[in-house]
Amino acid sequence: MDEVEWSKVQEMIFSGGDFGVSEKETKAHEGHYLQAIEKDMEIEKGDSIICIGCNDGAHVKEFCDAGYDTYGIDLPLVIENAKQKRPELADRFIPCNLETEEIPKVREWKVVFAKDVIEHLVNWADLPRKMSAAQPVGGMIWVATRNGDNDPKPETKHFIHITFVTLEFIFEQGGYEVTRQYTDPLSGGGQILVARRK
Numbered sequence: 773m774d775e776v777e778w779s780k781v782q783e784m785i786f787s788g789g790d791f792g793v794s795e796k797e798t799k800a801h802e803g804h805y806l807q808a809i810e811k812d813m814e815i816e817k818g819d820s821i822i823c824i825g826c827n828d829g830a831h832v833k834e835f836c837d838a839g840y841d842t843y844g845i846d847l848p849l850v851i852e853n854a855k856q857k858r859p860e861l862a863d864r865f866i867p868c869n870l871e872t873e874e875i876p877k878v879r880e881w882k883v884v885f886a887k888d889v890i891e892h893l894v895n896w897a898d899l900p901r902k903m904s905a906a907q908p909v910g911g912m913i914w915v916a917t918r919n920g921d922n923d924p925k926p927e928t929k930h931f932i933h934i935t936f937v938t939l940e941f942i943f944e945q946g947g948y949e950v951t952r953q954y955t956d957p958l959s960g961g962g963q964i965l966v967a968r969r970k
Contacts, residue, residue, distance in 0.1 A: 804958055805916075806834050809885060812952055812966045813912040815840075819882040822875060822906065824868075825889030829854035832864055835885075843878055845870075871895055875906040882908075887916045888962075890939075891932045900946025904969055911969045913948065915939070918962040936963055943967050 809815060817839035823831050826844025832854075835842040844854065845868035855862040866876050871894060875884070884903045890896050903913055917934055940950050948967035956962045 803834070805831060805885075805887060806838055808964070809883065809914050812914060812964075813883065813968075815883055815912070820879050821883040821885055822878075822881040824870065824875065824884060824886045824903075825892070826850075826854060826865065829858045829861060829865060831885065831887070832861060833858055836861065836864070840883075841879075845876065870899070870902065875902050877906050880908045880911070881906050882911055884911070884913045884915075886913070888918055890915060891917045891934060893932070896932055896934065897942050900943045900948060904947045907969045909969055912951075913943070913965075913967050913969075915943075915965045915967075916956055916962060939963065939965050 809821075819840055821835050821840050821842040823835070823842060823844040824846075826832050826846050827850060829844055832842050832844040843864045843866060845851075845866045846854065847869055848867040851865045851867040854865045858865075866878070868876055870889075875881075884907060886899070886903075890899050893899060907913075917939070936953060940953060943950060943965060947970050949970050950965060950967045952964075952966040954964055956964050
């Protein structure tokens with residue numbers, strides 16, 4: 773399956789009603805990731821954040837409500853769902869297929885937030901370059917993936933297995949200095965990487 777075909781498959785996967793995130797899960801995790809980025813990186817109210825793979829926009833809303841200048845990107849069908857679900861934030865949702873497009877530079881992003889995104893990309897190793905191109909020197913990234921070192925290796929392209937060592941390596945090669953890496957207590961062994969653009 774080539775990249776264009778896989779992008780179409782991804783869009784079909786994510787065009788379901790709940791986009792893989794239940795209201796119950798959202799409520800259970802409410803505030804967790806906001807607290808994590810505020811603890812893990814140097815960030816101030818009003819700073820610009822781009823949520824890549826923003827899904828239904830839950831984190832965009834959470835970060836906006838907390839005082840951050842936040843936008844979200846995802847596949848076009850997913851963005852349409854986010855706009856319908858959160859019409860008050862519709863202008864903050866931007867369609868973008870990360871397989872074939874760069875991260876939009878509506879502004880220079882102080883923070884790139886990517887939760888459960890990288891493992892869905894065919895060109896996953898190119899993600900650090902795309903993040904770096906959209907950030908100033910000193911900009912921070914917060915990347916989470918459910919595929920921790922102890923998880924079984926998935927057999928489908930939909931969940932590409934990326935180890936801690938590999939994740940750290942591709943971001944260091946992409947122009948980032950890793951400042952923190954740890955296991956996410958909410959995702960059953962998933963990993964979180966925090967880094968600063970050099």
